[in-house]
Amino acid sequence: MILSVDELRFLYRNRVVLNEIAFSINEGEVVAILGPNGVGKTTLLKCLNRILTPRGGAVLLDGNDLLRLDMIEIARKVGYVPQRVETGRLTAFDAVLLGRKPYIGWDISEKDLRIVDAVFRRLSMDNLRLSFLDEMSGGELQKIAIARALVQEPKVLLLDEPTSNLDLKNQVSILSIITRIVREHHIAAVMTMHDLNQALRFADRFIFLKGGKIFSHGGHDVVNPGVIEEVYGLPVVIGSLAGIRCVVPAEQACELMND
Amino acid sequence: MHFADGEVPADYLGYVRRKVFWILGGILLIFVLLVCSISVGAVTIPINEVIQTLLGQNVSDKWDAIIWNIRLPQALSAIVAGTGLAVAGIAMQSILRNPLGSPFTLGISNAGAFGAAVSVIVLGTGTMQSRVADAVTINNPYITTIMAFCFCLLATGVILFISRIRGASPEVMVLAGVALSSLFTAGTMFLQYFSNDAQLAAVVFWTFGDVSRANWPELALMAVVVAAASLFFIGNRWNYNAIDAGDETAKGLGVNVEKVRLVGMVVAALVSAVIVAFLGVIGFVGLVCPHMVRRIIGDDQRYLIPGSCVMGGILLLASDTVARLIVAPYVLPVAVLTAFMGAPVFLFLLIRGYKR
Numbered sequence: 001m002i003l004s005v006d007e008l009r010f011l012y013r014n015r016v017v018l019n020e021i022a023f024s025i026n027e028g029e030v031v032a033i034l035g036p037n038g039v040g041k042t043t044l045l046k047c048l049n050r051i052l053t054p055r056g057g058a059v060l061l062d063g064n065d066l067l068r069l070d071m072i073e074i075a076r077k078v079g080y081v082p083q084r085v086e087t088g089r090l091t092a093f094d095a096v097l098l099g100r101k102p103y104i105g106w107d108i109s110e111k112d113l114r115i116v117d118a119v120f121r122r123l124s125m126d127n128l129r130l131s132f133l134d135e136m137s138g139g140e141l142q143k144i145a146i147a148r149a150l151v152q153e154p155k156v157l158l159l160d161e162p163t164s165n166l167d168l169k170n171q172v173s174i175l176s177i178i179t180r181i182v183r184e185h186h187i188a189a190v191m192t193m194h195d196l197n198q199a200l201r202f203a204d205r206f207i208f209l210k211g212g213k214i215f216s217h218g219g220h221d222v223v224n225p226g227v228i229e230e231v232y233g234l235p236v237v238i239g240s241l242a243g244i245r246c247v248v249p250a251e252q253a254c255e256l257m258n259d
Numbered sequence: 260m261h262f263a264d265g266e267v268p269a270d271y272l273g274y275v276r277r278k279v280f281w282i283l284g285g286i287l288l289i290f291v292l293l294v295c296s297i298s299v300g301a302v303t304i305p306i307n308e309v310i311q312t313l314l315g316q317n318v319s320d321k322w323d324a325i326i327w328n329i330r331l332p333q334a335l336s337a338i339v340a341g342t343g344l345a346v347a348g349i350a351m352q353s354i355l356r357n358p359l360g361s362p363f364t365l366g367i368s369n370a371g372a373f374g375a376a377v378s379v380i381v382l383g384t385g386t387m388q389s390r391v392a393d394a395v396t397i398n399n400p401y402i403t404t405i406m407a408f409c410f411c412l413l414a415t416g417v418i419l420f421i422s423r424i425r426g427a428s429p430e431v432m433v434l435a436g437v438a439l440s441s442l443f444t445a446g447t448m449f450l451q452y453f454s455n456d457a458q459l460a461a462v463v464f465w466t467f468g469d470v471s472r473a474n475w476p477e478l479a480l481m482a483v484v485v486a487a488a489s490l491f492f493i494g495n496r497w498n499y500n501a502i503d504a505g506d507e508t509a510k511g512l513g514v515n516v517e518k519v520r521l522v523g524m525v526v527a528a529l530v531s532a533v534i535v536a537f538l539g540v541i542g543f544v545g546l547v548c549p550h551m552v553r554r555i556i557g558d559d560q561r562y563l564i565p566g567s568c569v570m571g572g573i574l575l576l577a578s579d580t581v582a583r584l585i586v587a588p589y590v591l592p593v594a595v596l597t598a599f600m601g602a603p604v605f606l607f608l609l610i611r612g613y614k615r
Binding site: 046050071075076079084094110117119129132149153 | 262264265266267268270271274494497500501503504505507508510511512513514515553557558559
C-alpha cells in the first residue's frame with residue numbers, strides 16, 4: 001500500500017467540499033476518480049500532495065503522515081500533472097529538467113541530465129528535446145508535463161484530467177503511456193477523468209464521488225448503470241463492442257434532457 | 260522508479276553553451292562601453308589614456324580628476340542601476356506572472372518618488388545647489404532613501420494585499436499598479452503645489468533619473484544592494500522557473516510559492532527603492548531588458564536573470580553615454596534617453612520575434 005486516505009475532510013471557506021473520504025492504493029494500480037463537474041475530483045487530487053491542505057483525516061504516503069512531510073519530501077514521492085500546461089520560450093528538455101527541482105541543490109548535476117534523457121527515450125520523444133513549448137501541440141505538451149512528473153522519480157503520479165484537451169489518438173497514447181509506466185516501474189497513478197469509456201479501458205479501480213463523499217469504489221464491477229445513474233443523474237447502458245466494455249447514454253436519456 | 264540508461268545529450272549542451280556565450284559577449288560589451296563612456300563627454304579623453312588611467316598609471320592629473328571623480332563613478336552607477344532595475348523587472352515579471360511587471364509599471368517608482376518628495380518638501384532634506392554637472396543635491400540622501408524605500412514597500416504591500424483578496428491575476432496586478440501610480444503621482448503633485456520654488460525645483464530635478472548623482476559611497480551602497488539582490492534572484496532561479504510553469508506545478512515540485520513571491524517582491528522593491536532614491540526615476544529598463552533577453556535566449560530563468568542583469572547594464576550605460584553627447588555641452592538626465600534608446604530596439608525585437 002503506497003497511499004492510504006482515511007476520513008479526509010476539506011473545507012473551502014467553511015463550505016464542506018470533501019468529507020469522509022477513505023481509500024487506499026497499491027503499487028502498480030491505476031485509479032480513476034470519477035464524478036460530475038464540481039464534485040471535488042481535482043480538490044481531492046490536490047489534497048493527496050498537499051497543494052491543498054486537508055482540514056481533517058489522514059493521508060499516509062508510503063507509511064508517512066503527509067501533513068508531517070515537508071514539501072520537498074512530498075515532491076520526491078508524488079508527481080503532479082496539472083490540467084493546464086503553461087507554455088513559454090523554453091525547450092522541452094528544460095521544461096522536463098524542471099521536474100528535478102526537488103533534487104537540485106545549487107545547480108543541476110550530470111545525473112539529472114541523464115534521467116531527463118532517459119525519460120525522453122522512454123516516452124519516445126527524443127525528437128522533441130530542443131523544440132520550444134510555445135510551438136508544441138496539446139498532445140506534446142501533455143507528454144512534457146507527464147515527463148516532468150516522471151523525472152521526479154515519484155512513487156505516486158497524480159494526473160488532473162490528463163486527456164481533457166486531446167484528440168482520440170492522443171488520449172489513447174497518453175493513457176497507454178501512463179498505464180505502461182505504472183506497471184513497469186511499479187508505481188501508482190491516480191487520475192481524475194470524465195470519459196467513462198477511457199476509464200473503463202485503462203483504470204484498474206474506480207472511485208465515484210457524489211456530494212463530496214465517495215459514493216462507490218472498487219474494481220470494474222462498480223462501473224454499472226445503477227451507480228452511474230445515481231452519480232451523474234443520467235440513465236446509461238453498458239454493452240460490449242468487439243469485446244470491449246463501453247458506456248453509452250440510454251435511449252430515454254436524450255428524451256429526459258429534452259423535457 | 261529508476262531511470263539509469265540516459266546519456267548527457269550533446270545537442271542540449273550545445274544549446275546551453277550558446278546562451279552562455281551570449282551572456283559572456285554582453286559582459287565583454289559592457290567593458291568596451293565602459294571605456295568608451297569614460298572617454299567621451301565635454302572633454303574627450305583618448306581611449307588608450309583612459310585604459311592607462313584605469314590601470315592605475317598617472318597619465319595626467321587632469322585625466323585622473325575627471326575619470327576618478329566624475330566619469331568612472333557615473334559609468335559604474337549606470338551599470339549598477341541598470342543591472343538592479345533589470346533584475347527587479349525580471350523578478351517582478353515572474354513573481355506576478357505578468358509580462359508588464361516592472362518597478363515602474365507597478366507604481367513602485369512613483370511611490371519612491373512620492374516618498375522622496377515628502378522627504379524633500381515636508382522633511383526638508385533637499386536643497387538647490389548651483390553646480391554645472393548636477394543642479395540638485397539631496398543633502399540627506401539617507402533619509403530620502405529611507406522615505407523612498409518605505410513608500411516603495413507600501414506600494415508593494417498594497418499590491419500583495421490586493422492579490423491576496425482578488426487573486427494574483429495579471430489584470431488585477433496591472434490595474435492596481437496603474438491606480439497606485441496615479442495615486443502617488445497625485446500625491447507628489449499635491450506636495451509640489453504647496454512647496455516653494457527651491458523645493459519644487461529639487462523635486463522635479465530629482466524625478467529626472469540621473470546616474471551622475473551618485474558619489475563613491477552611494478555607489479558602493481547601491482552596488483552592494485544590487486549584487487546581493489542579483490545573487491538572491493539567481494539563487495532562486497529554479498523557483499522562478501517553477502512558478503513560470505504554473506502555481507500548481509510549482510507546488511507539486513515542492514516550491515513554497517507564496518513565500519517565494521512575497522520575499523521576491525520585497526527584495527525587488529528594496530533594490531528598486533535604493534536605485535530610485537539615489538538616482539531618481541529611471542523607467543523602461545526594468546520592463547524592457549528582460550523582454551529583450553527573452554527574445555535572444557528564451558525564458559529559462561537560469562540564463563534570463565544573468566542575461567537581464569547584463570542587458571540592463573548595457574542599456575543604461577549606452578543611454579548615459581549618448582545622453583552626454585546628444586546635446587553637448589549640456590548633459591541630459593539618462594531617464595530621458597532610456598526610452599529613446601530602448602523603445603526602437605525593443606520594437607525591432609518584438610517585430611522580429613524569437614531567435615531560433
